[in-house]
């Protein structure tokens with residue numbers, strides 16, 4: 001008798017920073033535990049890939065509580081011991097940005113495969129050094145590119161691939177919302193985000209995202225001009241203590257892209273939302289335009305473009321909202337973090353190249369650093385092509 005039971009490949013994953021906002025919600029609960037609880041996912045050859053998380057952090061009590069809540073057997077505060085144990089094949093990093101590079105160095109030295117949040121380091125030099133160390137050690141690595149997996153951006157990718165836009169002229173992005181100061185209402189983001197000495201700042205946080213969104217959809221960024229601001233100079237932390245906000249809480253950027261399109265993106269934790277979603281991109285092309293968000297997407301083709309005439313003396317009778325058409329949701333979208341985890345695990349098990357690697361991560365840090373330099377100098381900053389020699 002032949003055994004038709006599919007082969008099962010269980011992968012042990014170190015989850016460092018599993019108690020944090022991203023580590024817990026997106027990487028542990030929505031990705032790794034979701035995969036585990038569904039009994040894994042299937043590779044094209046029928047192999048089942050399942051996962052076994054090892055929670056790592058600094059507070060044993062916190063880890064024990066999470067482990068109990070989710071039926072997880074393994075947790076430890078000893079990262080070195082976890083890295084020394086071959087049972088754990090992948091090192092996942094969801095730490096605060098400042099703590100990342102030293103942990104990645106350890107994981108590379110231990111020969112672990114790496115999957116990490118962005119930014120991969122606080123400086124371009126360090127992010128390149130880490131990418132080079134990993135390359136020299138033959139360590140495979142993946143860097144979170146979650147925004148590419150948003151349903152709205154996947155619809156946008158399909159529009160681009162279909163030729164809907166013709167030649168793409170420009171992209172206008174609006175990202176942001178009001179993050180409370182923390183005095184009369186608790187802030188909805190950790191306080192380190194507002195202190196540059198702790199790795200905070202909206203450029204460091206968001207420009208790595210804009211880099212991979214722009215390079216994967218429209219063309220790589222060739223130059224940036226950015227103006228930052230710390231609009232709210234004082235905030236209150238998790239303990240209700242007042243602190244000085246030393247990091248930028250808004251960044252206004254203009255990006256020149258390979259191929260000639262121009263992108264403008266506002267990133268702000270100090271704006272009140274008057275859009276359909278927390279992020280929106282408006283793309284104009286010769287044959288059509290689109291507005292996409294996290295989930296939604298609407299289009300206006302050339303043949304259905306109204307013809308406004310500027311006349312301040314007459315009330316405009318065109319209902320502009322009504323001139324756009326919704327793009328239907330024809331696919332079932334997994335949580336983006338989980339989708340990328342599955343793709344990375346598939347690439348790991350099948351031994352294929354993985355595109356969103358530490359060099360891609362370094363390009364994200366390069367854009368953040370260039371944005372900060374532009375703000376400091378008041379000038380446009382070019383981005384040379386990076387390579388690992």
Ligand SMILES: NC(=O)c1ccc[n+]([C@@H]2O[C@H](COP(=O)([O-])OP(=O)(O)OC[C@H]3O[C@@H](n4cnc5c(N)ncnc54)[C@H](O)[C@@H]3O)[C@@H](O)[C@H]2O)c1
Pocket residue numbers: 016017018019020021022023057058094095096097099117118119144146190205
């Ligand atoms: N992909 C995304 O959309 C996205 C969104 C937000 C944040 N991030 C990134 O994720 C990372 C974590 O952000 P977060 O919002 O979850 O932060 P967080 O403060 O909620 O969590 C950070 C984690 O790091 C741990 N930690 C803090 N200081 C440490 C230290 N000195 N040594 C070791 N561990 C330490 C904390 O215990 C916690 O587990 C950041 O690098 C951030 O840039 C990504």
